[in-house]
Ligand SMILES: Nc1ncnc2c1ncn2[C@@H]1O[C@H](COP(=O)(O)OP(=O)(O)OP(=O)(O)O)[C@@H](O)[C@H]1O
């Protein structure tokens with residue numbers, strides 16, 4: 001059996017300054033295996049993956065690849081050794097074209113004299129994309145023109161182009177909608193069939209239990225246990241992850257519907273480049289869900305709500321007032337968190353405290369002064385409530401794990417006085433424990449009379465939390481569902497595709 | 498230990514200031530700190546420090562300005578004409594501030610409206626203001642306009658008043674910079690304009706106010722400059738914009754702005770700069786070499802600051 005082990009880590013540790021992110025983790029990844037990796041936010045999943053992929057260097061411990069010592073100094077070297085990774089955060093460079101992004105660092109493959117043979121590179125990029133079933137992308141366009149999800153798909157194409165022996169997929173599925181996920185599952189299956197290996201990181205437990213052959217659990221940087229498929233049990237896994245028993249139900253239990261009939265936002269025949277004739281009402285004291293596939297326009301609809309995208313035709317009325325731009329949206333107390341949180345919501349180079357307080361200045365103000373003491377109190381409350389794992393409020397946001405960044409992004413809106421909240425993928429990459437807290441907070445906000453929109457790729461989340469769900473398809477609303485106990489994913493999926 | 502780390506950059510620049518003073522004090526046999534030299538340094542430092550403090554608002558939000566020298570000339574010209582015409586200093590001062598504010602207002606409005614780089618707009622403002630001053634001066638008998646029948650001693654010889662002015666400006670703008678939505682918003686824009694907008698910072702309005710603050714400060718600086726030379730000519734204020742840049746950089750201000758921008762950089766930087774320049778002159782360095790030293794200091798510090806910002810952590 002020994003020869004089946006593709007990659008083995010021996011007592012890997014990693015310190016970031018005083019923070020011990022990884023503490024002596026040993027694990028085996030076998031050929032023909034899809035291994036899941038799970039743990040709370042900040043438990044070290046991305047850290048160990050980054051070490052395997054050569055982004056970080058381990059502080060202690062070693063690795064063996066096919067039984068020979070392996071210590072990559074860069075992702076390039078990892079790729080040469082047959083290891084690819086799809087990272088959790090955005091990994092494309094905005095101004096470069098799709099093709100240039102795919103072959104970033106490998107331009108020499110396309111050398112023609114002193115120049116890069118662009119035509120050949122573009123052709124190869126097209127091929128890389130069509131290999132994962134994407135055909136309608138112009139590879140010469142700069143990537144910033146594409147949606148968050150498409151950029152993720154471009155990264156997947158890049159990772160697969162090198163025909164890796166081991167592919168690491170770090171928290172990617174929650175960034176993708178149903179069809180994108182299907183692609184990932186398909187890729188993992190093929191990898192397994194070819195007797196290669198997958199390390200799959202996700203916070204979606206049902207997904208992990210469905211796709212993985214075994215699960216490794218990390219807690220606070222340490223290995224907890226490895227479970228084989230035959231022994232999978234949801235409660236057991238959750239318990240090992242968190243170290244205590246977690247409540248069965250993540251979502252709200254009531255079916256009481258919306259609180260009022262007072263319209264907060266009304267869209268009439270809204271048309272944009274991607275949206276086609278949208279008519280809807282959002283009420284105070286309501287949680288409205290919006291779902292769809294990639295390219296359905298669901299994220300664009302969120303931007304229209306927030307005054308970021310303008311309508312070509314039709315209008316958006318907020319409390320009867322016509323919405324023109326972002327400044328007005330803010331005046332009308334519309335809060336928005338973007339799916340692309342790193343570039344649009346957060347200040348990565350700044351502290352957690354500064355990030356949390358910036359959207360709450362209007363309520364922290366005394367006269368016209370914003371005092372450091374008040375800021376500190378406000379930030380500490382959010383850090384505690386959302387269990388943001390950090391050394392202190394002064395830690396920089398860019399040093400946080402993906403899920404903890406998402407908590408900061410979410411924390412901005414809570415308690416900043418917004419009456420209408422547009423939450424695009426609010427729980428992306430957040431672990432089960434904190435998800436429950438977030439859902440509770442959202443539900444409380446609803447009862448306080450806020451109008452809330454949840455845009456999400458995750459159908460269980462929409463079904464579990466929303467009073468009404470609108471399904472978007474090709475830019476138009478294809479179906480509306482009311483909250484009810486027997487609503488199932490399968491009922492909705494038919495209207496997605 | 499942690500506290501020290503937190504205030505490291507703040508400490509470094511104060512230590513720099515003390516070090517420069519000690520080195521040149523020692524070198525010049527403490528002649529550097531003689532009453533005469535102290536006074537002369539206060540005179541140079543006043544317009545410079547005030548302008549730098551105002552300019553911090555522009556740099557904090559990621560703006561860039563190279564028009565201040567020309568704006569000083571224009572504002573001084575307006576002030577001298579008004580003072581001579583009305584005999585009132587107050588009107589002159591108000592006019593200087595107002596004309597400087599107009600320059601900066603036009604600057605920011607054009608930049609916002611047409612989405613230009615702020616450097617380019619300020620270049621255009623610089624040429625227009627400088628051109629106007631040169632044109633007017635060339636059409637006067639002495640190619641310059643002198644202050645006549647008003648007494649500007651207060652702005653010229655009253656060193657206590659000067660120090661007080663610096664202190665008042667520093668404290669007032671320091672509070673705005675650190676503890677109000679305006680100052681915080683400006684710094685947030687410097688970090689990430691997109692995020693700032695979505696977090697509720699009124700981008701255009703904040704930028705306009707920042708430029709107006711810079712305008713007021715440059716206007717005050719113009720009055721001090723005018724008073725010390727007693728006249729305006731086509732070369733008034735030449736090189737002032739570069740001095741401001743060197744001061745800010747010397748004080749450790751990141752020229753791309755951001756939440757970490759410290760307004761104290763403006764004050765410490767300009768004091769260090771004035772002492773450095775004075776020191777070099779006292780020890781007998783040739784003025785052309787002084788300019789060279791200025792350039793080298795500028796390059797070294799730019800190198801250090803850009804090195805620091807390149808230390809980004811890797812994507813996760
Ligand atoms: N550059 C860094 N500087 C300081 N601390 C860091 C840095 N990178 C990671 N950490 C810390 O290391 C710990 C582990 O982070 P890691 O990103 O591996 O978590 P994760 O398991 O991937 O979590 P998530 O589910 O949120 O993605 C966290 O506490 C994080 O704050």
Ligand SMILES: [Mg+2]
Pocket residue numbers: 045046047088170171401402403813
């Ligand atoms: Mg992670």
